[in-house]
Amino acid sequence: MRKGLNLLGIAAALLMAGAAHAADAKLSGSINVATWGGPFTDAEKKFFGEPFTAETGVAVNYLAQSDSPTGTALLQATSGNITIDVVNSENAEELNSRGLLADFPDDMRASLENESVPGAVLPYQLKLAQTAVVIACNPDIIKKCPTNPAEFFDLKGFPGARSIVIGLPWTVLNFALVADGVPADKTYPLDIDRAVKKLETIKGHDDVLFTQSPNQAQQMLTDKEVGIAYLPHGTAYSVAQTIKDLKIYWDGATMTNDGLVVLKDAPNKAAALAYVRWIGEHAEAQAGFTKAISYPSPSKKLKDLLDPALYDALPTGHNVAPEDDAWLVKNMPEVQKKFQQFLAGGN
Amino acid sequence: MRIRQTSSDAAMTGLGWLVLGLAAVFMIAPAILVVVLSFSAHDKLVFPPQHWGLRQYDTLAGSQYWLQSIVMSFKVAIPTAVLATLIGVPATIALERSRMKGKAVLRMLGIAPIILPGAAYAVALYLFYAQFHILGSFWGVVAAEVTIAVPFVILIVGAGLRRISADLELVAMSLGASRLRATLGITVRLLVPSIAASLVLAFVTVFDELVLINFVGGGQIITLPKAIYDSFRTGTEPLITAIATLSMVVTGMLMLISTHWRKASADRT
Amino acid sequence: MTASVTMPVPASRAPRDLSQSWSAERGPLIGLALAAPLIVLVVVMLLYPLGKLISIAFDDGDGFGSITAFFSSAAHIRTMRLTFVDSAIVTLVCVTVGSVVAWALHTTASRLTKAVLWASIILPFLMGSVIKLYALVVLLERHGVINRALMGIGITDSPTRLLYNQFAVVLGLTYHMLPFAVLPLLAGFQTISPDLVKAAESLGASRAYALFSTVLPLSLPSMLATGTIVYIICLGFYLTPEVLGGPTTPFSSSLIAQDVFQFYDLKSASVSALVLLVGSLVVVLLAYALVGRERLARAVAA
Numbered sequence: 001m002r003k004g005l006n007l008l009g010i011a012a013a014l015l016m017a018g019a020a021h022a023a024d025a026k027l028s029g030s031i032n033v034a035t036w037g038g039p040f041t042d043a044e045k046k047f048f049g050e051p052f053t054a055e056t057g058v059a060v061n062y063l064a065q066s067d068s069p070t071g072t073a074l075l076q077a078t079s080g081n082i083t084i085d086v087v088n089s090e091n092a093e094e095l096n097s098r099g100l101l102a103d104f105p106d107d108m109r110a111s112l113e114n115e116s117v118p119g120a121v122l123p124y125q126l127k128l129a130q131t132a133v134v135i136a137c138n139p140d141i142i143k144k145c146p147t148n149p150a151e152f153f154d155l156k157g158f159p160g161a162r163s164i165v166i167g168l169p170w171t172v173l174n175f176a177l178v179a180d181g182v183p184a185d186k187t188y189p190l191d192i193d194r195a196v197k198k199l200e201t202i203k204g205h206d207d208v209l210f211t212q213s214p215n216q217a218q219q220m221l222t223d224k225e226v227g228i229a230y231l232p233h234g235t236a237y238s239v240a241q242t243i244k245d246l247k248i249y250w251d252g253a254t255m256t257n258d259g260l261v262v263l264k265d266a267p268n269k270a271a272a273l274a275y276v277r278w279i280g281e282h283a284e285a286q287a288g289f290t291k292a293i294s295y296p297s298p299s300k301k302l303k304d305l306l307d308p309a310l311y312d313a314l315p316t317g318h319n320v321a322p323e324d325d326a327w328l329v330k331n332m333p334e335v336q337k338k339f340q341q342f343l344a345g346g347n
Numbered sequence: 348m349r350i351r352q353t354s355s356d357a358a359m360t361g362l363g364w365l366v367l368g369l370a371a372v373f374m375i376a377p378a379i380l381v382v383v384l385s386f387s388a389h390d391k392l393v394f395p396p397q398h399w400g401l402r403q404y405d406t407l408a409g410s411q412y413w414l415q416s417i418v419m420s421f422k423v424a425i426p427t428a429v430l431a432t433l434i435g436v437p438a439t440i441a442l443e444r445s446r447m448k449g450k451a452v453l454r455m456l457g458i459a460p461i462i463l464p465g466a467a468y469a470v471a472l473y474l475f476y477a478q479f480h481i482l483g484s485f486w487g488v489v490a491a492e493v494t495i496a497v498p499f500v501i502l503i504v505g506a507g508l509r510r511i512s513a514d515l516e517l518v519a520m521s522l523g524a525s526r527l528r529a530t531l532g533i534t535v536r537l538l539v540p541s542i543a544a545s546l547v548l549a550f551v552t553v554f555d556e557l558v559l560i561n562f563v564g565g566g567q568i569i570t571l572p573k574a575i576y577d578s579f580r581t582g583t584e585p586l587i588t589a590i591a592t593l594s595m596v597v598t599g600m601l602m603l604i605s606t607h608w609r610k611a612s613a614d615r616t
Numbered sequence: 617m618t619a620s621v622t623m624p625v626p627a628s629r630a631p632r633d634l635s636q637s638w639s640a641e642r643g644p645l646i647g648l649a650l651a652a653p654l655i656v657l658v659v660v661m662l663l664y665p666l667g668k669l670i671s672i673a674f675d676d677g678d679g680f681g682s683i684t685a686f687f688s689s690a691a692h693i694r695t696m697r698l699t700f701v702d703s704a705i706v707t708l709v710c711v712t713v714g715s716v717v718a719w720a721l722h723t724t725a726s727r728l729t730k731a732v733l734w735a736s737i738i739l740p741f742l743m744g745s746v747i748k749l750y751a752l753v754v755l756l757e758r759h760g761v762i763n764r765a766l767m768g769i770g771i772t773d774s775p776t777r778l779l780y781n782q783f784a785v786v787l788g789l790t791y792h793m794l795p796f797a798v799l800p801l802l803a804g805f806q807t808i809s810p811d812l813v814k815a816a817e818s819l820g821a822s823r824a825y826a827l828f829s830t831v832l833p834l835s836l837p838s839m840l841a842t843g844t845i846v847y848i849i850c851l852g853f854y855l856t857p858e859v860l861g862g863p864t865t866p867f868s869s870s871l872i873a874q875d876v877f878q879f880y881d882l883k884s885a886s887v888s889a890l891v892l893l894v895g896s897l898v899v900v901l902l903a904y905a906l907v908g909r910e911r912l913a914r915a916v917a918a
Contacts, residue, residue: 333879466873
């Protein structure tokens with residue numbers, strides 16, 4: 001009986017190996033993950049990459065693309081020379097709308113849905129490390145901290161140098177709309193022109209610095225180049241490790257739809273899917289990752305595994321409105337071009 | 348009359364010295380700062396440093412990421428310098444010593460890649476590479492770097508060639524040597540110092556190149572400048588000061604050798 | 617420019633092949649063979665990519681539509697202005713200060729002065745382009761070396777923002793370009809004897825007048841040529857404006873990089889690149905008309 005089962009197993013394995021693109025029992029080689037670098041990558045390496053490699057023998061290379069992992073994937077897709085397997089995508093909808101993503105196999109999707117909180121699994125994405133862009137303030141050098149978008153824009157009432165991270169332009173537009181009086185859950189569809197008009201009121205002021213990457217804003221806060229910043233909550237959390245008194249305000253924030261996706265033409269697709277599945281099925285690893293950098297993970301068990309204080313420091317623990325991805329994908333060119341006009345144009 | 352002149356002379360001289368002094372401080376201070384900071388024992392930038400040591404160098408020696416990027420820089424720069432020389436030297440002989448038509452145009456086009464605005468040329472290469480799916484390929488990067496190394500070969504070897512009398516080859520040939528032998532035995536031999544100097548300069552230029560790597564490297568060919576640039580955006584890492592100091596010493600030595608060769612070539616002719 | 621020493625050697629003196637025409641120059645075919653790899657390189661790596669760039673920039677059926685769109689965008693216009701004006705300031709500073717440094721190097725008898733000046737040209741060059749930026753950030757930060765020094769000697773009481781503005785960009789570009797300006801200027805001065813100034817002074821001219829009436833006219837062409845090279849190289853920078861200036865003071869190249877890497881808009885990038893190329897070509901042609909090819913080439917070479 002036992003032997004018979006084994007034989008059946010071998011036959012099944014052979015069949016599966018024969019079927020093209022079917023999940024491979026014997027994974028090998030390596031996969032490339034396009035991601036953010038910095039403490040973020042340190043955490044994913046430690047809690048996901050290294051245990052995954054130990055278990056499967058598949059090496060995981062993290063390619064740090066601090067401007068935009070999604071952009072790098074698009075770049076490779078345009079060039080036709082795809083070396084990336086997995087993307088830690090801040091804009092999966094964009095990749096999906098261009099037909100670049102692999103859908104998860106049914107059994108994998110069922111398993112992930114079983115392990116995760118509702119809404120965390122899409123046909124092509126496992127939500128991970130969603131971001132809310134928040135206000136951080138260092139009370140050591142700022143006498144009166146702005147606690148919401150309106151106060152952030154009030155340069156006279158709340159003086160001090162501030163940095164605005166523009167890597168995700170739509171979050172900045174959203175921020176400006178809330179500052180202008182739009183309720184945080186009613187900002188979509190974004191009124192781009194109104195947002196830009198609000199932003200124009202502070203642009204060019206000596207106390208306002210626009211910065212490309214979150215990491216640069218982190219450096220500015222720790223080097224005390226600025227005392228206030230509008231930056232991703234995870235970066236704020238990293239800064240809070242150095243500046244203990246750092247204050248973080250969630251008012252007016254929205255949450256991005258970050259998560260892991262696998263490229264349809266990934267060179268090592270089977271291993272890439274296995275990597276995403278491994279993460280989805282390891283609640284402890286997710287909790288470790290989340291503890292390290294305070295970015296959310298999809299597991300149902302997360303709430304039990306984390307310290308309540310940390311769970312509350314996640315955007316998923318706050319009443320943060322999600323972004324409207326469908327609108328964003330359709331209007332992204334306009335958002336980006338108008339934002340570029342705003343930054344580079346005028347005076 | 349004379350008094351007015353003297354006072355204006357003094358003002359002139361004073362102004363000259365002021366400009367010189369400011370320029371020297373401005374140019375030297377950052378280099379000294381970097382070297383000083385490289386011996387700080389802090390894990391982040393502190394100025395002036397309170398503790399001294401070799402911590403930055405230690406961290407550098409233990410870091411896979413940085414060592415790999417240094418290796419990659421060598422991997423790109425060495426074949427590039429060699430290829431650029433192999434292409435550039437014969438071409439320069441043709442440009443300086445042949446009756447080929449269109450020499451002026453070819454010379455201008457050969458030098459053009461280092462005169463064109465960097466990013467504009469990089470986009471053109473990017474489009475070309477995207478079309479043939481070679482973005483991020485190693486030899487694609489080398490080809491791009493060869494294009495900006497060849498101008499240095501043309502300029503330096505060309506200058507060296509102009510110092511060597513063309514009659515020497517004729518003398519050799521009148522003594523029975525073939526054109527090929529005269530070229531290799533006389534001209535190329537006398538050119539060796541210039542060739543070596545251009546090899547070094549091409550190497551140093553490519554080692555330091557970032558714009559083309561950024562555009563055609565596809566985020567996969569991580570050379571030292573690219574690694575520094577990437578880390579730089581994430582904050583001011585003190586370890587960079589150690590890299591800077593080391594590369595200043597190495598580049599300095601290479602440039603000294605190269606200058607020596609160029610001088611040697613000037614003396615010999 | 618080329619040393620075209622054609623020696624009219626009588627055929628009777630030729631020891632071997634009487635039909636072979638004798639000359640220090642190789643024949644056109646040998647020349648072509650020697651230059652073939654370069655010709656291939658130029659065609660494949662320069663002409664083809666530039667052709668591709670032009671075809672993509674104009675690839676929308678309505679010919680100049682994309683160019684018109686470029687010039688009607690406020691962001692592009694301002695960026696072009698920033699690029700061309702800031703580069704001009706940098707060029708002016710580099711040529712002026714560079715001339716003073718080069719003239720001092722040419723005339724000084726003091727070994728110390730010479731050593732210090734050479735160090736100030738060579739050290740930045742040795743640092744590498746990215747590390748220079750790093751050093752400048754450390755110097756200019758709000759709590760950086762310069763601000764501490766200024767507060768230490770009591771010139772200011774609170775730190776001033778020196779980074780992330782046009783001043784920082786101009787400073788960074790000047791730091792990068794000054795060594796490249798001094799060398800060709802020095803080469804230009806070396807043909808002028810310092811005695812000339814003394815001669816003019818002995819005839820009763822003030823030193824200032826002597827310098828401006830003798831040295832300046834003689835070295836003007838080399839200054840123009842140097843300025844042209846510095847200017848064109850400045851136009852193409854994108855790392856310095858990005859790191860020291862930030863996203864609100866971009867150079868054309870920053871917008872090009874943004875179009876490629878963030879917006880995936882290759883057409884817009886091509887148009888910007890083309891405008892930049894044409895702009896610098898115009899500058900080269902103007903310089904060519906003013907100083908001639910030889911001097912321009914010499915400025916590149918040094």
